[in-house]
Amino acid sequence: MDELEADCLFEIKQSKNGLGMFATRNINRGELILNEKPLVKLKQNVPKLQLNMYIEHQVSKLGEQDKAKIFELYDNQSSKSLVGIFKTNGYMLGKKSEYCGLFYVMARVNHSCRPNATHHWVESEGAQKVFALKNIDSGEEICTSYIDPFEDTLNRKRILKKSFDFECSCELCLNKGDFDLEKSDERRRMLKELQNMRPRMGLQNPDLFLSKKKLMLTLLKEEGIEYDSYCVNRIAYDKMESERTKTVHETKMKVNQEVSVPQHKEVAINPHKEVAVPQHKELAVPAHKEIGIPHHFSVPRERF
Numbered sequence: 042m043d044e045l046e047a048d049c050l051f052e053i054k055q056s057k058n059g060l061g062m063f064a065t066r067n068i069n070r071g072e073l074i075l076n077e078k079p080l081v082k083l084k085q086n087v088p089k090l091q092l093n094m095y096i097e098h099q100v101s102k103l104g105e106q107d108k109a110k111i112f113e114l115y116d117n118q119s120s121k122s123l124v125g126i127f128k129t130n131g132y133m134l135g136k137k138s139e140y141c142g143l144f145y146v147m148a149r150v151n152h153s154c155r156p157n158a159t160h161h162w163v164e165s166e167g168a169q170k171v172f173a174l175k176n177i178d179s180g181e182e183i184c185t186s187y188i189d190p191f192e193d194t195l196n197r198k199r200i201l202k203k204s205f206d207f208e209c210s211c212e213l214c215l216n217k218g219d220f221d222l223e224k225s226d227e228r229r230r231m232l233k234e235l236q237n238m239r240p241r242m243g244l245q246n247p248d249l250f251l252s253k254k255k256l257m258l259t260l261l262k263e264e265g266i267e268y269d270s271y272c273v274n275r276i277a278y279d280k281m282e283s284e285r286t287k288t289v290h291e292t293k294m295k296v297n298q299e300v301s302v303p304q305h306k307e308v309a310i311n312p313h314k315e316v317a318v319p320q321h322k323e324l325a326v327p328a329h330k331e332i333g334i335p336h337h338f339s340v341p342r343e344r345f
């Protein structure tokens with residue numbers, strides 16, 4: 042799909058900080074806003090001294106139109122260069138990927154600490170997708186979070202400055218509206234802790250796990266960062282894994298009974314072994330760091 046087809050849900054126009062993405066109609070939570078393939082993919086572990094040459098070589102393989110698109114992108118350094126453009130706009134292609142990519146449209150999406158959209162790299166399609174996290178009004182700017190939003194204000198400022206070289210001027214950081222920054226920071230610290238719960242806990246102590254997930258939903262709602270769909274997905278996923286484990290275990294028991302395996306052999310059946318820690322490629326619902334919680338966005342400067 043061409044991201045700039047006539048039926049697209051956004052337009053790129055002037056924002057308070059350069060260009061930005063704006064909704065051209067009301068967008069419902071969960072709607073796909075953008076589906077974009079990178080103009081160019083680059084390996085991240087290129088030695089610093091060879092970086093410029095490497096990027097130039099990759100870009101030289103592109104058509105004239107794509108090359109022109111790359112040079113339209115913003116460079117936050119004083120003089121425009123391919124390395125600078127990449128550092129300013131690059132996105133890691135998945136959490137553990139050794140590649141990062143440069144996107145023409147995605148590069149216009151600005152950051153907010155209270156984002157109304159999220160992006161997700163889909164390896165099987167080789168595309169970055171942007172989804173609405175909440176209902177977005179026509180004319181509203183569409184923003185994602187470039188960093189883990191569960192950092193408190195000071196940490197967010199520090200990370201954004203270090204990795205992206207800008208001071209955040211979102212409504213939360215400017216303390217506009219009815220926000221109580223102190224309470225917000227406290228909620229985000231709690232959310233960060235809750236986010237780190239291991240999926241295995243859902244199997245070891247499902248009740249406690251679910252109660253913590255529910256607390257997470259409450260905090261998210263209070264915080265106005267509507268990642269609830271993500272949480273619901275996680276709960277659904279953990280339930281599903283729990284059921285799957287049970288099913289696998291029961292099936293094995295049944296098979297064992299049918300083939301008259303001596304009872305003691307069942308000791309070898311270890312439900313935990315079957316369960317597991319989510320294998321990203323097999324999941325219907327991606328593991329949480331791949332879904333709602335943006336963490337990768339741009340290429341940290343120190344990587345170059």
Ligand SMILES: [Zn+2]
Binds near residue numbers: 153209210211213214
């Ligand atoms: Zn902010």
